[in-house]
Amino acid sequence: MQQNRSSNKFKGSFALIMVVLATLLASACSSGNNGEGGASAKPEQSSGSPTAAATQSASDDPYANAPRKISISTFDRGQVSSDEGTYEDNRWVKWIREQSGIDVTIVPVPRNQAQDSLNVLFASGQAPDMVWEYDRAYIGKLVTQGVIQPIGDYIEKYSTSYKKYLQENPDLLPHMTFNGEIYAVTAKRPITAIANHGMWIRQDWLDELKLERPTTVEELVEVAKAFKQRYPDSTPIVGHTTADIYAAMFGAMNFLWYLEDGKMQYGATLDRFADVIALEKQVYDLGLVDREYFTDNNNQRAAQLWTTGKAGIYLGQWGNGANDIMIQDMLANVPNAKPEPLEMVASKYGKYGAYQESSPNILVAFNKEMKNPKAAIEYLDWLIDKGWYTLAYGEEGVHYKLVDGVPKRLDEDKFNKEVLYAGEYAVVRDQVVKAEDLMVMAADDELSQRIAALKVESLKLTLKNEFRRDIPYQPSFDEINEIRATLDKFIRETRATAVTQGAKYTGEWAIGEIRKEWDRLGGAKAQEIAQQWYEENKGSF
Known part of the structure; x- marks a missing residue:
């Protein structure tokens, strides 16, 4: 249905x-709180009032x-x-x-x-x-x-x-x-969970090469090339969200719907998505990424390269959890390393944030x-x-x-x-967390406070540029869901072919193949349904 x-x-x-x-109508006339007590304050115990379930008898x-x-x-x-x-x-x-x-x-x-x-x-x-x-x-x-x-x-x-x-x-x-x-x-x-993906760079490598932080896609590639030339045994770009970060740079996540001149279009079918795959192919052909990253399903190789000081740019999470541990491990392995958060770079389509939930x-x-x-x-x-x-x-x-x-x-x-x-x-x-809470929440030792300060800066940089999300939530229909089940796998395989199989396979070739598969699976009907959904719901966005 x-x-x-x-x-x-x-x-x-x-x-x-x-x-x-x-x-809502009843509370409009009151001045009670709006649920912002949040995680920074320890939650109160429940009032002990009888639950709705408690009033039910076994018979009904x-x-x-x-x-x-x-x-x-x-x-x-x-x-x-x-x-x-x-x-x-x-x-x-x-x-x-x-x-x-x-x-x-x-x-x-x-x-x-x-x-x-x-x-x-x-x-x-x-x-x-x-x-x-x-x-x-x-x-x-x-x-x-x-x-x-x-x-x-x-x-x-x-x-x-x-x-x-x-x-x-x-x-x-x-x-x-x-x-x-x-x-x-x-x-x-909480804001710390809305911020999701982020970029990191070895500031000490930039300082040694007297390079400025990259601000565009082209500059990012040039910095990675300089890293490779100076540190030939390194893998300049690693990470576990590389494909999604490339896509965010161009405002073309393959699994999201976008509004193009008022028309709903699926991200993987956009011209911009061809640029995403072309960038991914470019850095692969230049030897700037791990040759085995397509099979690094558990991200162990990426983490190992980053934490042992063998990589200069990390495309992953903005902070928290495993990211904290990786920075801690890097500083233990390479005490003079200076991993610092990097603001998302601009593409020819503009400057967008990395993926935000x-x-x-x-x-x-x-x-x-x-x-x-x-x-x-x-x-x-x-x-x-x-x-x-x-x-x-x-x-x-x-x-x-x-x-x-x-x-x-x-x-x-x-x-x-x-x-x-x-x-x-x-x-x-x-849960409610504020950026300034991160320093307070961290342990008092010097390393914990250093990582917390990096997290605060990373959070600010991650949220500085708005992630391109044209509609607040994605439409869900049988026709669309059935297509995606097959299309997602096809996109992964087509990306891998285009990136790794030589000059014959380009970003334009990949987008052509994806569009053919989209049409074969009934994409035109799905797009028509998505457009109707948008017209009926846009007033509530």
Whole structure:
């Protein structure tokens, strides 16, 4: 069923949406807060008022006596050390079960193959009760396949904390809604999560060569060439988001829709996308990138080259998490290195930011075969209410202390080992972080403070230029989702051919092949549907 053909059919989620609207009208005359207490202040305990579920009797609630047991996917990023356990079994999984009162089973999927892995689990009937992704289009695909279920009625009937959060943040509703019904829950990202990709450069290499920081695509290539000439054993450009950063430079992410003179066009079919592939081919032909980066699926080679001082430019994340650890490792291996954040460079189309996320964070969906959706809602309520805080920051007095309401890490190494991976479990969180908090949150040792200062600068540079996002969220239709499932793989294979197989294969050749495949898969119809969706929804953007 297409979204634009059923936008007036809210069915089970109608009641929830009406509650949201009624709450907004009621709160318009009050001066209460707007949910900005955030993560910088430790969340209060829940009021203890009876939940909606508590008022249900066993006779009219089919889940009243069901086991409080759920399973949920998580991304395996390889961050759990052997002495901590595994993603499925560690101190935090035990803590979650104890504190939430729900028997939670974690089902990890490899980060770089998450969607493929989840597809296999659904196909084999082994998918967990709850699955999540950052990619709204993927959730739309699961809706199309009929493997997840609407959850508006469950939120209305069983939720207290999350329902209140949604009433305070009604702008999240369109992102959660497919075919007129709510199919996923989400929460707002803190600014440190909206900032995503970023660029880094060896300032000490620039200083040695008396070079200025590059400000254009052409200058970036020239700097990389100079690095290669001065350090012949180096790989000037490495990273794990290289393709996406090249695409952002030209305002042509292959998986996004763009508005071209008022017309919806898919990013991978734009003329600009040919320039993206041409740049990727250019740096490959010049020997400025790792010859094996197409097969570096876990980013280990890129990380090794960067952290051992064998690379001069890193295209990856702006900061936080693994990026912090890589900088720390580099400084341990190469004490005189000066890795510093680099502002995105301009292309002939203008100057855009690196990829930035939209406001909604993770989207959590319910398997249609789920045994106890009531327990799932109660788990999400527990997370949004207070559970997320400890999973994000650790244990007070052990991993952090509060300084003016900000959780300050006591030991970076201890946090990275014992807490960093736990953030994967906090799939909904009411978190607000300010740039100036980063220095306070870091441990007091000199290295931690140095990395924190770099993060503050990186955050500012990352957000300085707006990422090109022509529409606030992507349309989700059967026709579009079905095309993307095949097209994404075709794009990856075509990019690899164009980049690695010599002069015969150019960016123009690649865009021609992608457009032919787009047409073969029914792209013209998908574009027509997307245009109709845009015309019907643009007034609400």
